[in-house]
Amino acid sequence: MKTLSGLDASFLYLETPEMPMHVGSFCLYELPADFKGTLRKALQTHIAQRLHLAGIFNHRLGFMPLDLGHPIWVAVEELDLDFHIRPVKGKILTLRQAEAVCAELHMQLMDRERPLWEFHVFEHIKRPDGSLCAGVYSKVHHAALDGKAGTVLTHAIMDISATPRDVPPPGKGRSDDAQHELKMGDMIGAVFSNSLAQYMKLIKAIPQTARALGSTLVKQSFSGTGQNRRPKSxxxxxxxxxxxxxxxxxxxxxxxxxxxxxxxxxxxxxxxxxxxxxxxxxxxxxxxxxxxxxxxxxxxxxxxxxxxxxxxxxxxxxxxxxxxxxxxxxxxxxxxxxxxxxxxxxxxxxxxxxxxxxxxxxxxxxxxxxxxxxxxxxxxxxxxxxxxxxxxxxxxxxxxxxxxxGPQVPLYMAGAKMLTFHxxxxxxxxxxxxxxxxxxxxxxxxxxxxxxxxxxxxxxxxxxxxxxxxxxxxxxxxxxxxxxxxxxxxxxxxxxxx
Missing domain, CATH: 3.30.559.30 (Nonribosomal peptide synthetase, condensation domain)
Structure with a gap:
């Protein structure tokens, strides 16, 4: 049973319709010259083979009884890739039109009953120089990852060449927490044990934290150097x-x-x-x-x-x-x-x-x-x-x-070369x-x-x-x-x- 940290859970507690708490990206892609079909279908096939490389793909939130404590991550048995990887309407959009679509998608709250990630695929975007490319707007809830962890996630699904690397299938005999029934007593017990551990950790950290904060406040409370040092707020x-x-x-x-x-x-x-x-x-x-x-x-x-x-x-x-x-x-x-x-x-x-x-x-x-x-x-x-x-x-x-x-070498997804990462x-x-x-x-x-x-x-x-x-x-x-x-x-x- 993996419980969200307090910092991660806070992004759920603070979320309102005016303040969605997901992060995302808008990336442009260059399709291979011999590419056939749609990028959306290619991405669905590509991601389906890599779901086991990052837990965010196939885990959803599980909430404690009566909201007594932080939520937990629960594995899902089936994943609806048609929901998670969707097409963007519009045959050919300009870059500014695509940015406006991304802004609209970024306003929308995520479904907490499903794994907290989405890909929205632009099949054709017209760049300012007149060239055509594809694009993907993706979002993941901040409860699941920060910027550095996002880089780790990127490495899990991206390749360093147009030919996707061989990805080993999930290991046999691995435990799957989707198969275990979550009992109320176990969940409530986890809340109390987690809280007790955190209280003990905070108590032990008080002396070191006080010294560090005191030192920092002293350094930040003076301006100038030598005899010219003067106090400031x-x-x-x-x-x-x-x-x-x-x-x-x-x-x-x-x-x-x-x-x-x-x-x-x-x-x-x-x-x-x-x-x-x-x-x-x-x-x-x-x-x-x-x-x-x-x-x-x-x-x-x-x-x-x-x-x-x-x-x-x-x-x-x-x-x-x-x-x-x-x-x-x-x-x-x-x-x-x-x-x-x-x-x-x-x-x-x-x-x-x-x-x-x-x-x-x-x-x-x-x-x-x-x-x-x-x-x-x-x-x-x-x-x-x-x-x-x-x-x-x-x-x-x-x-x-x-x-x-981020990486200084070009990355590829489903054979498409990523051109930008906004x-x-x-x-x-x-x-x-x-x-x-x-x-x-x-x-x-x-x-x-x-x-x-x-x-x-x-x-x-x-x-x-x-x-x-x-x-x-x-x-x-x-x-x-x-x-x-x-x-x-x-x-x-x-x-x-x-």
Whole structure:
């Protein structure tokens, strides 16, 4: 009996019609020249042979009696692939039309009576250059996996060549929990044993957690260096923007693909990380968008940034992540000052996470959690959206920006070559914009998902992101050896006294 962790179960407790808690992706595929039939049928055959490679495919939720504790995963005896892998209506759609369909599909709650995954297949998409390709919008509930686990799942169903690899069938004699009747006494006993174990774990972790939190708060509560150090509040609130409102059931979605080599070269030119450049691109695009819609706040926008807590080699398909906040320097018109602010903020985050990574919990006691967590959260959401607090209450962050590293070699599914991998994540009350980035096969693929009323002009933001990259590529060019030598020569000449 495998029980969901507290963090995974929370995505079920927090879910409402306005806040679906699944993640997804929109990927374009190039079909083989000799391809016949439909991609949907090919995918059904392909996935049917690999269902045993990832438990998410053939397990559904099982709920505790009276919702006394976290749900469990229960194997299903039969899987309806016609339900899980569906066609998208429309003979040929443009890329923007396909993005609009993905936004509509991403609004829809998943059926909790079935395994929590879906593939929606576009047979023909017309790209901006006029070429045709296929596409797949997929979604999986966040209760089942996080971004890193999503990469593991991708590796289970993808291949590194157009010829699918041989996949061994399920091992004989394996235990199948679908064959075992779940008894009420066993389920209730599991709730109490899980809760007791979690309480003991939390109690043992208190001293270490207190030391780590104390150290982090001290480091974050001072600014400056040496004698210039001065106290400051470790708690910052984000300035109000149109993104920081209660969300509706409608979504907008946009995509951008940028060359990975250029982004990495920009990072190298300034002595920063690839993540610093990604944040700078987003900050620059947000400045452009806000200058045309509502104005640029005088204080820096703050981005919530997921941080993986997964240890090296951990392949579990569950959520092992936490969240931190970084400054985007959007109040500065000077692009280099903006970048310096970002690099300083991410450096502090790295230091803090070194202290906290080993002690941040990803689980909590199961007993009555569905009632307590779900009840409090839903009451808070209702008050936030119904009382007007959404337009007056500052948030800890303006948006979410997540950067997920992916494979740098092309991947294939059912013989079709994956061209792009645009992630689609979650927006919540108060934080109505999420930008998730996936690096893949020499490309940096952005997926921007937002509440449609909070950000109705999605493609203005995606264009601003493209423009930010072009500006950054010109501004942050690596200095070649000849130019650098010339600059050094001129510098030495200026230093010679006349």
């Amino acid at each position: 470790p708690l910052r609130l984000a300035p109000m923007t149109d993104f920081n409102v209660a969300v509706t059931r409608e979504r907008s979605f946009g995509t951008v693909s940028l060359p990975f080599a250029d982004c990495r070269a920009m990072a190298k030119a300034v002595g920063g990380s690839f993540n610093d450049i990604v944040l700078w691109l987003c900050a620059t695009a947000l400045r452009t968008y806000l200058s045309q819609h509502g104005g640029i706040p005088k204080k820096s926008l703050l981005a919530a940034m997921p941080i993986s807590l997964r240890e090296d080699g951990n392949q579990d398909l569950n959520t092992q992540a936490s969240m931190t906040v970084v400054e985007l320097g959007t109040q500065y018109a000077n692009p280099m000052k903006r970048l310096k602010t970002i690099m300083s903020s991410t450096a502090k985050v790295k230091t803090a996470m070194l202290d906290l990574k080993g002690v941040l919990p990803t689980d909590y006691p199961s007993l009555l959690a569905p009632w307590i967590v779900g009840g409090i959260a839903k009451a808070a959401f209702k008050a936030y959206s119904a009382t007007g607090l959404s337009h007056r209450l500052p948030m800890l962050a303006n948006l979410v920006i997540s950067n997920v590293p 992630p689609m994540s979650i927006v919540v009350h108060g934080v109505a914009l999420n930008i998730t980035i996936q690096t893949y096969a020499g490309s940096v693929d952005f997926g921007l998902i937002a509440d449609k009323q909070a950000l109705p002009q999605m493609h203005e933001l995606t264009q601003a992101l493209q423009d930010a990259f072009e500006a950054g590529r010109e501004l942050l060019r690596p200095i070649d050896k000849v130019t650098k030598a010339t600059q050094n020569k001129r510098s030495r000449a200026k230093s010679i006294p006349v």
